[in-house]
Amino acid sequence: MSEKEQVNLTRRNLLGGTAAAMAGLTIAPGIILVETAQAKPKDQPVTDAVRWGILININNCADDCTGCVDACQEENGWGKGSSDESKSRPDQKAQWIRKVKVTDRETGHAKTLPMMCQHCESPPCVDVCPTGASYKRIDGIVLVDKHICIGCRYCMMACPYKARSFIHETLTDQRSYAPRGQGTVESCTMCVHRVDDDQQPACVEACSSTFNSAMIFGDLNDPESKISKELARHGGVRIRADLGLNPGVRYQGIYG
Amino acid sequence: MKRIQFSEISGYAPGYLLILGITGLLAAMGLGAAYYMEHNGHWVTGMNNEIVWGTPHVFAVFLIVAASGALNVASISSVFQKPIYKPMARLSGLLALALLAGGLLVLVLDLGRPDRLIVAMTYYNFKSIFAWNIYLYTGFFAIVIVYLWTMMERRMNGYTRAAGIAAFVWRLALTTGTGSIFGFIVARQAYDAAIYAPMFIIMSFSFGLAVFLLVLMTIYHGTARKLGDAVLYRLKNLLGVFVAAVMMLVTMYFLTNLYATEHHGISAFILAGDHVYTKLFWVVQIILGSIAPLVILYNPITGTSRVWIAIASMLVIIGGLAQLYVIIIGGQAFPLVLFPGMEVSSTFQDGVVASYSPSLPEILLGLGGIGVALIIVTLAVKVLQFTPESLADADIDPNYSAG
Numbered sequence: 001m002s003e004k005e006q007v008n009l010t011r012r013n014l015l016g017g018t019a020a021a022m023a024g025l026t027i028a029p030g031i032i033l034v035e036t037a038q039a040k041p042k043d044q045p046v047t048d049a050v051r052w053g054i055l056i057n058i059n060n061c062a063d064d065c066t067g068c069v070d071a072c073q074e075e076n077g078w079g080k081g082s083s084d085e086s087k088s089r090p091d092q093k094a095q096w097i098r099k100v101k102v103t104d105r106e107t108g109h110a111k112t113l114p115m116m117c118q119h120c121e122s123p124p125c126v127d128v129c130p131t132g133a134s135y136k137r138i139d140g141i142v143l144v145d146k147h148i149c150i151g152c153r154y155c156m157m158a159c160p161y162k163a164r165s166f167i168h169e170t171l172t173d174q175r176s177y178a179p180r181g182q183g184t185v186e187s188c189t190m191c192v193h194r195v196d197d198d199q200q201p202a203c204v205e206a207c208s209s210t211f212n213s214a215m216i217f218g219d220l221n222d223p224e225s226k227i228s229k230e231l232a233r234h235g236g237v238r239i240r241a242d243l244g245l246n247p248g249v250r251y252q253g254i255y256g
Numbered sequence: 257m258k259r260i261q262f263s264e265i266s267g268y269a270p271g272y273l274l275i276l277g278i279t280g281l282l283a284a285m286g287l288g289a290a291y292y293m294e295h296n297g298h299w300v301t302g303m304n305n306e307i308v309w310g311t312p313h314v315f316a317v318f319l320i321v322a323a324s325g326a327l328n329v330a331s332i333s334s335v336f337q338k339p340i341y342k343p344m345a346r347l348s349g350l351l352a353l354a355l356l357a358g359g360l361l362v363l364v365l366d367l368g369r370p371d372r373l374i375v376a377m378t379y380y381n382f383k384s385i386f387a388w389n390i391y392l393y394t395g396f397f398a399i400v401i402v403y404l405w406t407m408m409e410r411r412m413n414g415y416t417r418a419a420g421i422a423a424f425v426w427r428l429a430l431t432t433g434t435g436s437i438f439g440f441i442v443a444r445q446a447y448d449a450a451i452y453a454p455m456f457i458i459m460s461f462s463f464g465l466a467v468f469l470l471v472l473m474t475i476y477h478g479t480a481r482k483l484g485d486a487v488l489y490r491l492k493n494l495l496g497v498f499v500a501a502v503m504m505l506v507t508m509y510f511l512t513n514l515y516a517t518e519h520h521g522i523s524a525f526i527l528a529g530d531h532v533y534t535k536l537f538w539v540v541q542i543i544l545g546s547i548a549p550l551v552i553l554y555n556p557i558t559g560t561s562r563v564w565i566a567i568a569s570m571l572v573i574i575g576g577l578a579q580l581y582v583i584i585i586g587g588q589a590f591p592l593v594l595f596p597g598m599e600v601s602s603t604f605q606d607g608v609v610a611s612y613s614p615s616l617p618e619i620l621l622g623l624g625g626i627g628v629a630l631i632i633v634t635l636a637v638k639v640l641q642f643t644p645e646s647l648a649d650a651d652i653d654p655n656y657s658a659g
Contacts, residue, residue, distance in 0.1 A: 087297070091304035091611065095604045103599040115594070115602070124442055130386035131379040148375050151368015153308040154386055160443035162592055162604065165305050166368060169297035182297050183368030239594060243442055254595065 051121075051140040052190060053220040053248040054204060055227045055236055058113040060214035063101075068114045068215065071206030072097045075191060077175040084171040094165035094180075096188045097203060102254060111253065114203065114215075117142055117163040117188035118239060118247030125155035125164065134185075140220070140248050141190045149184040156185060160240045163187050190248075220248060260343045260652065262641035271478045272634070279631040286624010289617040290365035298368065301618050306610035307588050312366040314580045315622025318463060319359030319629060320393070320434055321456055322576075324427040325464015326351040327400065329491070331427070334403075334420025340487055343644040343652050344472065345420075349404045350642050351468055351633055352427075353397060358629030360393060362621055385436050392430045399423045408641065431460045438583065445522035446587030451512070455505040459576065462498035466572035469495065471633060473566055475643055484649030485560070486656065492565045496553040499572060503546050506579075518596075525590045526582060531609060533586035536578045545575010585612055 073081035078094040085093045097116035119142045125134045133149035136142045156164045164187040167180060174180050177193040191201035200217045207215040218227035236250035293300060303310040330348035333341035364370055380387045403419040406412040435456030441447035469491055476483035513519035526537055549568040558564035589610045594600055600607035637643050649656045
């Protein structure tokens, strides 16, 4: 078992109590009130049996809605969710998730979509990281180990999605489950602390609480999961699919 | 041809002390700037989350590339066995080490967490070209030190050729690795091109030789030692060839990009944009840094003037810095293509040219790297026998004939 898995295992033991609570949500075998993403026993390490993904139907994404961005800031303690980064210029501040407006040059047809770490199957940020601080968990979530990130920013050069942020000043106002630090790089964690606790990422949860419900979180490996069924039924595209990185975040409605 | 006598230079001349003072001041200001940046965080720099590598990286990559090129003279002497270059081989090796040390210092001091250098030395991801480079750089130090040892210790002279060949192969690998830092970036339009590896090799030949020429001429002028025309003209002609070769590879890079519609955006951005990168490319890199030196070096009047040869070398260095500025910062400033064929906009400057202005601490850190490199050379030539007492044609040119 790798060191990282052991760390996760320890945390999972701490979170063990939550598993019992979640078990209460199961009212009969096979029927689950909240679709959690293939809850696994808490004392087991992360496995590659699952691959977490998010499907975003941008036809349902309202232009003026920033619910996912706001929720991420609040959950992970950046932007409006933190009193930090007061010295940094706007282009120096962290951007874990942002709304991007996409306009067809010929028709002028415009839509907005949330853009964040795409949690690639073959992440360029992981390839280029000299120390291995950028890594992909075997369940598909791409993370940065803040303890061994030296702040070289090569991952930011390599990311096709501009999804990573470098911290330009000392931080004090952080969430205990989302550690951040001056001189290191960070990005969307797909709310790994929530996923490991059988919850959905904050952005997905926030989106589903609006009328939009544009985001679905789930296991891409499970053909019976809601996300897989929706992808099978209506398809979905990978941004910069030409790069062959196979992101875990998929979109519907960009080109149509 | 006489036997070559090496000797230390006198360290008490006013000129020597002045150079020591200037390089020392540059190094001190660079270290001060690094402390200021690390103490406050990178918000005090012009770098941001779009231009993540800035002016320090321009200087660092220049120094690293020039380090490999500074070894040209030693390589020609040992690998290609041209005896006229042999007396200068020690200085060539010394300059290579010094430039690499200066470049790496800038690179390390710009890290977000330079205190974690030990992490970079103990955790490796072998798929990362950066990790390979850590080995290429440390290996270069080791091999060139051994190479210098075989040159300076008479009992080891028999191994000079072998060490020289090892150093030659290693330096080609080193610049291949440095160019591939950009060549391997698939995400950005300006990079993701295999031509970066050979282009950086040729750039190293050119920049390194320009620095070597300036250092050589400064030492020999300052110490009133003889530097013959024959060797100087050979070196300046060689510099001209390298400058032309860099231009050829730059032309190929743009021609290839102009052929593919997909790359028209980045080509137009650099070649015909309305911003600093286009001006730097045409005015500084091409006109001042390439065409002007070629005219100076091959014009019969200026090409035989030491002042003009020095000016041409300076121009090659300035052009080289501009070239790296355009490659590194211009390459990042061009917007990422997230949705080919579509326009994008966001609160995080998607779809627009990223803004960047170099800050004083960044410039001082970069100049500090040059200061450290030069102070190493200045001190080393005083304490060890790196420089021949004469490089007069009669003393070193096997084909020399009086009259």
